[in-house]
Amino acid sequence: MAALQTAATLGFARIGLQSAHAAEPDAVESAPAIVIGSGYGGAVAALRLGQAGIRTVVLEMGRLWNTAGSDGKVFCSTSAPDQRSMWFRTRTEAPLAAFLWLDVVNKDISPYPGVLDRVHYDNMSVYVGRGVGGGSLVNGGMAVTPVKSYFTEQFPTVDADEMYGTYYPRARAMLGVNSIDPAWFESTDWYRFARTSRKAAGNAGLKTTFVPNVYDFGYMQQEAAGTATKSALAGEVIYGNNYGKRSLDRTYWAAALGTGNVTIHTLEKVKAVTRADDGSYVLTADRIDITGAVVETKQYSCTYLFLGGGSLGTTELLVRARDTGTLPDLNSDVGAGWGTNGNTMLGRANHIWDTVGAGEATMPVMGIDDWANTDNPVFAEIAPLPMGFEHWISLYLAITKNPERASFTYDSASGAVKLGWSPAQSAVSVSMAKKLFDRINLANATIYRYDLFGPTSKVFADDFTYHPLGGCVLGKATDDYGRVKGYDRLYVTDGSLVPGNIGVNPFVTITALAERTMARVLAEDTAP
Template sequence: MSDPTLRGTGSHGLSRRGFITGTGSILGLGIVAHAGRAVAAPAAAVPAAAPIENGAHVPVLVIGTGYGGSVAALRLAQAGIDVHMIEMGMAWDAPGADGKIFANTTNPDGRSYWLRTKTEQPLSNFLGFPIDRDIPRYTGILDAENFSGITVYQGRGVGGGSLVNGGMAVTPKRENFGTVLPSVNADEMYGTYYPRANAGLGVNNVDLAWWETTDCYQYARVGRKHAQRSGFPFVFVPNVYDFEYMKREAAGTVPKSSLAGEILYGNNFAKKSLQKTYIAQAKATGRVAISPLHKVTSVAPAAGGRYTVAIDQINTSGDTTATKTVTADRVFFAAGSVGTSKLLVKLKATGALPGLNAEIGKGWGDNGNVMCGRANHLWDPTGSLQASMPTAGIDNWTAGGAFAEVAPLPTGIETFASFYLSITRNPNRAAFSWNAGTGKVDLSWQTAWKQPSINAAKTIFDKINAKEGTIYRTDLFGVYKIWGDHLTYHPLGGAVLNKATDNHGRLHGHPGLYVIDGSLIPGNTTVNPFVTITALAERNIEKIIATDL
């Protein structure tokens, strides 16, 4: 067994301290060793249009600008209906002091995290050193929201989770779809709505001939070799990153983005986030307005079948600068699994929306997320240059209940390590509940509930380690800790389709209220979820426009 990164001197003669200081980031998570150096927060982005006014009336209010909300806004606007979108995060349309909109992952600053004074990186340690650092409090792009048993990572800003994910645009295998959304017609999804979603998102595939030879995917080719030598299928998956641009990055003819490790703190060039796809099309209709740095605090019935919506406007320090009350004919909840669930649970418990049923807040899951790293031999270098956008995974879902994304470790130097984010068949589901004592919403998840995910991931990596004579990394998530079992990137559920809502997202008990985001999906999609969230939103909004409007 050999892991040069765990010895006093690596293969290039770097000292242990020198190695970690030279390490910029892991999995594009902004891991920086020299903690404590705060970077001034950039100037606030200026909204492209005037924010919503106190006392305004809108035909449709959409809470959130992620996948579901963006689909709803576009299709409603195309049907001739005016829409106003409310977004808690920033617009992300103005550059900071460094001339770029988004912070580089190797040097997190205030733009990187949502209202924190210290980073909370999923990989908290490296080579025995803690690697979180002080930053200015600012309305940054990545929220690490802590509950009692789990940290949920979410995107904050116009575009939601599309701003901060790895872009893996995976459609679930058809044979698995019945476990994902049992009340939805699979023929319609695979015949109409998945294709529509993939087209709308700008999904494309890596050029396999280029992939086979480029330095930046050497890490993935090592992952393929190890998977196949142990008998596991290795599958390529599409992405929303512009792979033709990545080719030019590798050739040195355009500014680097994926090859600069950009991922979780935003992407400055070639990733097709919702800002560039659904939201751009929606704004182009002239019927969609967006108010960034606004947070919905209440929705309640009003006269004439309308709804009164209370909204706080905030500044980049998170302080409330104005409170507004508007009315809407219809309201779409699209604040993400956590945001929508928390708001609905609060509104039900406090009596603002008493007609909501007992399923509100239930059926929440983490998409079976668990992370791990493996220490490879000296003869299996994974490359000092690694594209931050993953292209493939190991599929052991049928036999072992795990799909493992072969993830990058874009440190800028050779690590001889392979890293993975696994999506697993974890049956555990949590519930959100209102805590009257604290005035907040709690989540019942327990860290111990990650054990089925660990067991599923082990069906892949125990076998690979045995075959290759390698070991797990134990320095990434703490001291002598193998598994990243404390987090999720893929929150799902809390307002489950055909339970908390009808079979197209209409909330029970309150006509004119809809859910259209990942909270509809009961906890697991078997793969990365955003294509399924988008396709389901396409299905639901088509029905709602046809029958309700």
């Protein structure tokens, strides 16, 4: 952590163990290993490479989030966002865009390399984190392990016993997963909203389940007691948490830099990859400043290349490489098998006596679990909606077993990589979520909220996802350990390996799969 803190304070663009002693690491043009991206898969790869004594450079397009702004905080508030909130936008793009149909949620801001991005494609947009730590900086921290039978269904060639006996526990331990004290949950007003949703689900004969989180619940109880600075109890989440959250910069990245073998280069986006005659990989990256201007185009080379840029970043990079001829031997499965994890968001209106509370903790701890319903499998996260006043709204993120998948394609005319997702594919998730919540509304004599997702009275927000998955599916675009087919010493370690759906929040699965990949790669591919 000292390296990250000192680097941020001094404005370093490159961070390594030397940063703890106020020395910026030398620029490195080549290294034995390069990791692209600093989200879950990239963090695992870098840590395990560093521990193995392999000098590793990490290229991250976002910034290091460890420098306080003029308000004394690293991240801005959700209710009063500023330039730190979003990646080069002039206005925020929050998922919940309205209240009483009024445009009161989003705010005008100045363009800046902010922490949250909403990447737009035709008919679908994707929320991603930008910075050292990737999505861990902006997600709700729900650290859920999928049902073993569904994992086996999605990954039939992976040893599930090994995953659940070794790699899931390893991932949870490193991520700092913990659970809320049930007694405190039942007594605190901060989770009244979850208890109200639990009651409504129970009235419909549905079961709920506690889910673990990477937010420190001991710290949260101190927040409630007034003995710690509030973060989750101050409405912080989608634009970052200033306290309490065990994001990757505090776990995997702190450990990776501590090996002395890992250096992170920030504000550098890899735009092309090819292979040299000697078998090394050559990367072209643009380095930007805080205005978004390209200040330098750099080239890097490495023997081992690990792709951890997320479902979008990794897939776009490889589709472009294949279709422009820089990595022509990539197979046709690259770019395929992409899905939204069945995401759709909705709100319900409760009766006046079923209050949700003026204050809501921003870390979800409970879900409606109807995944075992083979006719309509849905897991619905009971989401917070902190507004500072009683609003009687129950908000949910439904994860449905949507079988629809899409592919990325390269458009040579524009040079862009496009996603072929259609409204009809989103409608499958909406239909499944509606079946579940129609049951809840019928049992409780309640209705949906029509005012939360813009001026068109839209009930189900089906045009964005928090959980982009697939594009380089394990066993298809890669072998069963993330080795990219057609090229040796090229690996995928991120969410693009997951075939479009995993039934729960996916980051623990992504982390565990990356741990499994790195254990095999270090044993077989990099051994002397």
